Amino acid sequence: DGGITQSPKYLFRKEGQNVTLSCEQNLNHDAMYWYRQDPGQGLRLIYYSQIVNDFQKGDIAEGYSVSREKKESFPLTVTSAQKNPTAFYLCASSDSGSNQPQHFGDGTRLSIL
Amino acid sequence: AQKITQTQPGMFVQEKEAVTLDCTYDTSDQSYGLFWYKQPSSGEMIFLIYQGSYDEQNATEGRYSLNFQKARKSANLVISASQLGDSAMYFCAMRPPGSARQLTFGSGTQLTVLP
Secondary structure, three states, rough: OOOOOOOOOOEEEOOOOEEEEEEOOOOOOOOOEEEOOOOOOEEEEEEEEOOOOEEEEOOOOOOOOEEOOOOOOEEEEOOOOOOOEEEEEEEEEOOOOOOOOOOEOEEEEEEEE | OOOOOOOEEEEEOOOOOOOOOOOOEEOOOOOOOOEEEEOOOOOOEEEEEEEEEOOOOEEEEEOOOEEEEOOOEEEEEEEOOOOHHHHHEEEEEOOOOOOOOEEOOOOOOOEEEEO
């Protein structure tokens, strides 16, 4: 089945450590997105990419980095510069039409040890 | 900049009854898209329904319909014949025009369906 796969489901980070969240899609979508969700809140955009080898900062990009070397993959690195990384991270992709919804993965819960 | 406001942090509805979840938005764009998503306790985001700003008819999708009032900038979600499985967080989101097409989300409404 086509969809978006995020891994791992749960991730723990030690102080000063960088961690990478994986996001893979087999929907052949051009655009991919990373969102952060804090408890009881909506989603906030971290980074997005419309095409391979190109990406733009969202509203809360500080302390995060991404790459888009392949159309199917859009990994997110949470760096040690992100002082409050504990959150639920959701990856999404969408087709290029304006009425096309974003399809989401199941998310990764990141916690600080 | 776009802004989405969901003023109901929590809602309760009796099973088999209809419920309306409110969403208002603020934008200076003439062309935009409005989306509703459902987030169960497991965390995944499930797309429910879409309304384009130039669509003359309200969108419907099974038990979901969208009460779109463009002049009032509101896009309320109506769920008919509520089921216990409808208990979840519901988010309204807006997509602006342009090639980026990222979504701006509201803060959500937690819906609980009572047996």
